[in-house]
Amino acid sequence: MTKIVILTGAGISAESGIETFRAEDGLWAQHRVEDVATPEGFARDPETVVNFYNDRRAQAAGVEPNAAHRALAQLEAQHGGEVVVITQNVDDLHERGGTQKLYHMHGYLNGALCATCDYRWAAPMKMAAGDACPECATPAARPDIVWFGEMPYDMDTLFQHLGEADIFAAIGTSGNVYPAAGFVAEARRGGAHTIEFNLEPSAVGNQFEEHRTGPASQTVTEWVAELLKR
Ligand code: NAD
Numbered sequence: 296m297t298k299i300v301i302l303t304g305a306g307i308s309a310e311s312g313i314e315t316f317r318a319e320d321g322l323w324a325q326h327r328v329e330d331v332a333t334p335e336g337f338a339r340d341p342e343t344v345v346n347f348y349n350d351r352r353a354q355a356a357g358v359e360p361n362a363a364h365r366a367l368a369q370l371e372a373q374h375g376g377e378v379v380v381i382t383q384n385v386d387d388l389h390e391r392g393g394t395q396k397l398y399h400m401h402g403y404l405n406g407a408l409c410a411t412c413d414y415r416w417a418a419p420m421k422m423a424a425g426d427a428c429p430e431c432a433t434p435a436a437r438p439d440i441v442w443f444g445e446m447p448y449d450m451d452t453l454f455q456h457l458g459e460a461d462i463f464a465a466i467g468t469s470g471n472v473y474p475a476a477g478f479v480a481e482a483r484r485g486g487a488h489t490i491e492f493n494l495e496p497s498a499v500g501n502q503f504e505e506h507r508t509g510p511a512s513q514t515v516t517e518w519v520a521e522l523l524k525r
Pocket residue numbers: 317323328329332333385400401402440441442443444445446447471472473474475
């Protein structure tokens with residue numbers, strides 16, 4: 296049976312109302328990456344970083360999955376073969392849209408992590424710098440987010456899935472950040488057919504065999520309907 300591996304980025308959540316990173320009015324236009332998405336930024340000013348993610352957690356709690364999230368869940372439920380979603384997003388819209396087999400390579404907005412003992416727990420809506428770890432009691436709580444310069448989660452498993460993919464789709468990602476931007480090359484090495492879903496070609500758009508241009512809520516829904524009709 297056909298194995299489908301799907302990488303998603305901020306663009307799949309855009310129509311739910313969560314701004315992307317690199318649009319003109321995007322997240323990185325309002326904040327310096329170095330201040331809120333790097334370990335150095337957290338060490339320098341933990342309160343600013345914790346509040347940046349408190350704001351994003353409140354925003355994500357107030358929006359809903361869109362038709363693209365729901366279409367991927369329908370594909371997983373009704374497609375005969377394996378469907379694996381790898382997201383760079385830290386929001387929980389894939390889970391709330393019904394996707395089961397999901398990897399958050401950049402971490403979890405609703406997760407907290409202890410910088411001392413690596414213990415993980417469900418983040419409160421509002422974290423504060425210096426919150427105590429429930430396990431080791433040190434004041435070392437941080438958002439469970441993979442920042443620039445840190446190793447994404449589950450990389451070995453992700454590369455195994457990419458090598459086994461018959462179809463690799465990238466949805467709503469600009470192809471600016473590695474290792475995710477290198478996934479299409481890895482999937483092609485394994486013989487996958489590659490499709491990019493975006494409003495415009497990404498930085499690695501020329502590596503995809505097929506492009507479906509337009510809002511993901513439309514292009515992904517159409518694609519899933521075609522696949523399930525086969
Ligand atoms: P990188 O290419 O992602 O970034 C290199 C450096 O350039 C970073 O240290 C960052 O300070 C800066 N940078 C990168 N993209 C930028 C941008 N769009 N605007 C301004 N500055 C930018 O390589 P890296 O530092 O090795 O990051 C590796 C991993 O970090 C990524 O693969 C990803 O998994 C993770 N990451 C997570 C987040 C997040 O907010 N969750 C953000 C970015 C990266």
